[in-house]
Amino acid sequence: MIKCVIIDDEQPAINVLEKYIKRSENLQLAGTSTDPLTGIEIIKNNDAEVVFLDIQMDEMTGIEVMNILDPSIQVIFCTAYSEFAVESYELNAVDYLMKPVSFDRFAKAVKRIKPKDNTDVSAIFNSVPDDYFFVKAETKGKMIRINLDEIDFIEARNNYIAIHNGNHYTMVYSTMKDIEKDLAPPRFLRIHKSFIIALSKIAHIDKNMVLLKNHQVEIPIGQMYKSTFMNIIHDKLF
8 A cells, every 4th residue: 555645735636636546546645734844744654655745835845845855755746837847857756747637647647656565556546436426315215316417516505515407406414625525626626615616517707706507696716716726727728
């Protein structure tokens, strides 16, 4: 089992990688941190072999963190800025992932890891279905299938979340934090503390508001989520 740590000052980016690692049979997540120094301690205390490391962080850069780490720690850089790619390879990083990170690209990077034991990293991913999931209904013992391609957006409602599909919605006793781990880019993105949207359902963006194709309601873009959201949008800009 290969122990991994994620260090990134943006929680949504951590959530994406955390989901991918959980789908990997021979990867074990030892911990995550939005604070570089705390992340370094997690690596040391858990004898982690691999760190997924953001390059651009406020307190320390990923390169500064890498210089502190034991040389045996394998680094996979993650960032939204392509200009750091050459520098990361010069530092002998395992790989360089551009945000938003797709699962296929993540898998390619992980296959470059050189494990200490005889773990076969060429076949470390299980076959968890990626196109649907089940939620518990209000009726005891009943479960409802939710198809991912039918989700327009998810809304927080006190101790529940509402999964919207056109004019219909399903109420689920859950939190945004829990559902966000299973609904990550490139298909879904949290853009507000109360909203996760399906990126394919965006009709237009007007300043700090998003309008979806099947709805007249405008969804606000929260300040702490705006940077990640706009980076994704800029990648699709012609």
